[in-house]
Amino acid sequence: MSFQSxxxxxxxMLVLGFVSACQTVxxxxxxxxxxxxxAWTEDPLAQALDQQxxxxxxxxxxxxxxxxxxxxxx
Amino acid sequence: MDRSAKxxxxxxxxxxxxxxxxLTTAAMALPAFSVNQPTETSVALRSSVYQEDPIKNGxxxxxxxxxxxxxxxxxxxxxxxxxxSDWALNLNYSNEAMSGASPWGASVDSVGDQQVIMSGxxxxxxxxxxxxxxxxxSDNAAWSLSVGGSREHDYRSNYxxxxxxxxxxxxxxxxxxxxxxxxxxxxxxxxxLYGRVVKASKQSRSLALSVSQILSRKQIVQMGYGLTKxxxxxxxxxxxxxxxxxxxxEHRLTAGYLHYVExxxxxxxxxxxxxxxxxxxxxxxxxxxxxxxxxxxWEIEPGIRRYQQSSASFFTLGDLYDRPLSLPQSSxxxxxxxxxxxxxxxxxxxxDALKVGLQYERYRSKPSxxxxxxxxxxxxxGYELLSLGIQLKF
Amino acid sequence: xxxxxxxxxxLRLVGDDPSLLQDASRWAQDETRRFERKYxxxxxxxxxxxxxxxxxxxxxLDLDEEAMALFGYADQCYRVSEGAFDVTSGCLRRVWFAGxxxxxxxxxxxxxxxxVDWPAVEWARGEARLPVKGMEIDxxxxxxxxxxxxxxxxxxxxxxxxxxVNLGGDIRCAGEHPDGGAWPIGVQHPFESGxxxxxxxxxxxxASSGGYERYLEIEGRRYSHIIDPxxxxxxxxxxxxxxxxxxxxxxxxLATIAIVLGERGLEFLSASGATWFAVDRTGKTxxxxx
Numbered sequence: 197m198s199f200q201s202x203x204x205x206x207x208x209m210l211v212l213g214f215v216s217a218c219q220t221v222x223x224x225x226x227x228x229x230x231x232x233x234x235a236w237t238e239d240p241l242a243q244a245l246d247q248q249x250x251x252x253x254x255x256x257x258x259x260x261x262x263x264x265x266x267x268x269x270x
Numbered sequence: 271m272d273r274s275a276k277x278x279x280x281x282x283x284x285x286x287x288x289x290x291x292x293l294t295t296a297a298m299a300l301p302a303f304s305v306n307q308p309t310e311t312s313v314a315l316r317s318s319v320y321q322e323d324p325i326k327n328g329x330x331x332x333x334x335x336x337x338x339x340x341x342x343x344x345x346x347x348x349x350x351x352x353x354x355s356d357w358a359l360n361l362n363y364s365n366e367a368m369s370g371a372s373p374w375g376a377s378v379d380s381v382g383d384q385q386v387i388m389s390g391x392x393x394x395x396x397x398x399x400x401x402x403x404x405x406x407x408s409d410n411a412a413w414s415l416s417v418g419g420s421r422e423h424d425y426r427s428n429y430x431x432x433x434x435x436x437x438x439x440x441x442x443x444x445x446x447x448x449x450x451x452x453x454x455x456x457x458x459x460x461x462x463l464y465g466r467v468v469k470a471s472k473q474s475r476s477l478a479l480s481v482s483q484i485l486s487r488k489q490i491v492q493m494g495y496g497l498t499k500x501x502x503x504x505x506x507x508x509x510x511x512x513x514x515x516x517x518x519x520e521h522r523l524t525a526g527y528l529h530y531v532e533x534x535x536x537x538x539x540x541x542x543x544x545x546x547x548x549x550x551x552x553x554x555x556x557x558x559x560x561x562x563x564x565x566x567x568w569e570i571e572p573g574i575r576r577y578q579q580s581s582a583s584f585f586t587l588g589d590l591y592d593r594p595l596s597l598p599q600s601s602x603x604x605x606x607x608x609x610x611x612x613x614x615x616x617x618x619x620x621x622d623a624l625k626v627g628l629q630y631e632r633y634r635s636k637p638s639x640x641x642x643x644x645x646x647x648x649x650x651x652g653y654e655l656l657s658l659g660i661q662l663k664f
Numbered sequence: 665x666x667x668x669x670x671x672x673x674x675l676r677l678v679g680d681d682p683s684l685l686q687d688a689s690r691w692a693q694d695e696t697r698r699f700e701r702k703y704x705x706x707x708x709x710x711x712x713x714x715x716x717x718x719x720x721x722x723x724x725l726d727l728d729e730e731a732m733a734l735f736g737y738a739d740q741c742y743r744v745s746e747g748a749f750d751v752t753s754g755c756l757r758r759v760w761f762a763g764x765x766x767x768x769x770x771x772x773x774x775x776x777x778x779x780v781d782w783p784a785v786e787w788a789r790g791e792a793r794l795p796v797k798g799m800e801i802d803x804x805x806x807x808x809x810x811x812x813x814x815x816x817x818x819x820x821x822x823x824x825x826x827x828x829v830n831l832g833g834d835i836r837c838a839g840e841h842p843d844g845g846a847w848p849i850g851v852q853h854p855f856e857s858g859x860x861x862x863x864x865x866x867x868x869x870x871a872s873s874g875g876y877e878r879y880l881e882i883e884g885r886r887y888s889h890i891i892d893p894x895x896x897x898x899x900x901x902x903x904x905x906x907x908x909x910x911x912x913x914x915x916x917x918l919a920t921i922a923i924v925l926g927e928r929g930l931e932f933l934s935a936s937g938a939t940w941f942a943v944d945r946t947g948k949t950x951x952x953x954x
Contacts, residue, residue, distance in 0.1 A: 220442050221484050222299065222736055227292045228488050228530050233537040233561050236482065236492060236526065241316040241346045241659055242629065244364070248344070249320065253633075253651050255579050255604050256545035256553035258476075258496065258522055289744045289921075290937040293914045296740035299733040300913070302814035355820040 307352050307407040310663045314348040318657035331648045335388025340370035360403040367396040373649045375510030376601040378588030384648045397422040410437040427454040444482040451475050458507040472502030488530040496522040511589035512600045520547040536562040550583035567620050575612040580641035603647040609639020623663040631655040668696045671832025678826035678842045688824045692815050703807040712801055720797025727792050735787040742782045745921040750782045753893035754802030773896040780893050809871050809916035812836040836869035836912040854904035854943050871916035873923040874904035892924050901926035908939040
């Protein structure tokens with residue numbers, strides 16, 4: 197399978213899995229979800245460090261979000 | 271219902287420490303509390319250092335220049351502070367000091383093996399970056415404005431961004447929209463001496479959309495797409511022969527998953543990113559980590575990251591001096607096909623409002639792990655990183 | 665000062681703009697009365713009154729977002745306390761009524777305890793129903809404290825950032841005292857009049873459970889007005905508990921749970937992470953030190 201169709205398949209599987217797995221969790225049942233380690237950005241400095249280091253070593257860049265923070269490493 | 275069983279239960283509740291957190295979380299569901307403004311001030315500091323591996327087999331693979339590569343020290347500072355009842359202020363500062371040599375160019379000999387030309391003297395440089403943002407919170411949404419800049423002696427970047435967050439379905443679904451713009455100016459050192467461009471600029475515009483969805487009491491999933499357009503001088507002025515198209519369009523598809531395993535009080539994290547751009551570069555990134563407690567206040571988090579990319583359409587293993595300068599060309603290893611594997615380990619200590627973490631990472635790359643072709647670039651990187659971070663909330 | 669929710673209430677607003685303060689004050693009093701109209705079990709046409717009147721019948725009442733959140737909060741309290749906090753325990757007041765002169769026989773208690781059963785209450789689907797006739801919901805232990813929180817949050821949104829709200833002893837403060845600095849709050853002594861301690865609070869809430877004012881005197885002994893939903897008997901070991909946290913509603917629930925748990929309540933409070941203060945029946949004091 198080529199990469200294009202492999203990744204499309206992955207995407208479809210993810211979306212389907214996603215849609216079928218949803219339950220609505222009421223706000224008062226969220227003690228686990230409220231934990232620090234269940235946040236997407238638990239440690240903003242560690243995440244910024246990773247992004248900066250990988251960006252200067254690899255061709256691909258960014259997670260999502262800002263275009264900025266450029267460095268002299270074209 | 272079996273009443274007798276209930277009445278016999280006179281003991282103290284298990285897991286007492288959860289009481290305050292459980293009730294506070296439940297209380298947050300009440301309408302009066304529905305704004306998401308952070309309730310405390312957070313301050314974080316981090317100090318990191320990493321050393322790139324020297325070029326392998328330097329005698330054979332280096333035409334001239336130093337085999338020792340970059341050693342980089344990074345210090346970071348972060349502050350987040352609630353302001354009034356609806357706002358929050360964020361400040362982010364980092365300083366990066368680098369010294370060492372980097373590849374200037376490459377050539378391929380008659381047998382097809384690559385040799386690199388490294389910068390001779392050690393390059394000493396430092397970069398300072400400062401960013402601030404202001405966020406306004408309302409019941410199910412938030413708006414954020416951020417502004418920042420970074421400075422090196424030969425490079426300047428200024429940028430601004432807007433973010434919009436909206437929550438739906440009792441805050442089970444979160445939509446985030448980001449738009450940002452950056453303008454960079456380049457003034458390479460010794461430009462006239464080495465025939466480099468004297469001054470150049472580039473602009474970047476980005477748009478990103480992501481959706482975070484709660485799947486259950488212990489699982490969250492996230493998906494996103496981002497687009498970035500860059501225009502201007504995109505080549506590397508320090509390389510002997512490097513000409514890149516003055517336009518680059520980048521796409522990213524990301525997916526993330528968080529799962530809490532109650533029995534082990536541990537959290538599993540998985541992330542995937544698919545990147546592709548107009549340089550014909552494609553990359554897959556997969557990250558996986560498990561955070562698990564041990565002893566009383568300690569946590570350990572082993573992680574792994576696998577990265578693979580294809581080469582850019584104009585990548586050449588050796589610099590081609592007879593190729594016209596109007597055609598894109600580059601022997602930069604970052605545009606070659608390669609793959610990288612990173613193994614990381616973090617150990618944290620948590621006590622009340624304080625968290626201290628030490629991280630170690632070993633990064634290795636190989637051409638054979640790449641997506642296409644066998645470029646065998648000599649300057650492919652490996653490094654070891656050590657980082658110490660402190661977070662405080664009050 | 666005004667009267668609402670069956671207790672004396674006090675509102676102190678601090679600021680420079682008299683008309684702003686007046687509007688805010690009027691809003692606060694109206695909002696307090698809204699809570700009373702909606703959640704008082706004494707009013708037949710309140711949400712709670714109507715739910716209680718239909719106990720045992722098959723029709724259910726619609727719950728809005730606020731009511732759902734309160735039911736959800738009551739549910740968390742039940743779970744966290746493993747039954748020591750139960751909003752259906754109000755019916756035990758019919759056994760331990762004011763003016764009672766003799767101890768109730770065990771059968772009377774057993775019969776009434778059958779009606780104390782939070783897990784049996786149907787509410788999770790957005791409609792509330794009490795399955796057995798005679799069951800009742802009493803949000804008295806939650807709504808008064810939540811109202812204090814709602815008032816402070818609402819006042820902040822209306823531009824009043826320094827205020828003190830005291831609804832029958834459940835207090836929440838924000839910003840600075842008019843003389844500058846923190847708000848001094850006195851914690852009542854359970855046996856004597858006058859405070860046992862004075863705390864200085866900024867942006868915190870304090871709620872108490874117990875106290876000397878309400879009790880039953882039967883055959884020469886004093887019995888607390890707080891009944892343990894699991895046994896049907898009044899609590900004994902602790903005379904008063906006060907808890908400080910960021911929300912009045914959380915402070916109130918922790919205080920009530922602790923006093924029902926009795927001696928185990930002290931362990932519960934130390935592990936909870938909140939700042940607290942307790943007095944047992946001998947007058948001995950315990951707590952975190954501020």
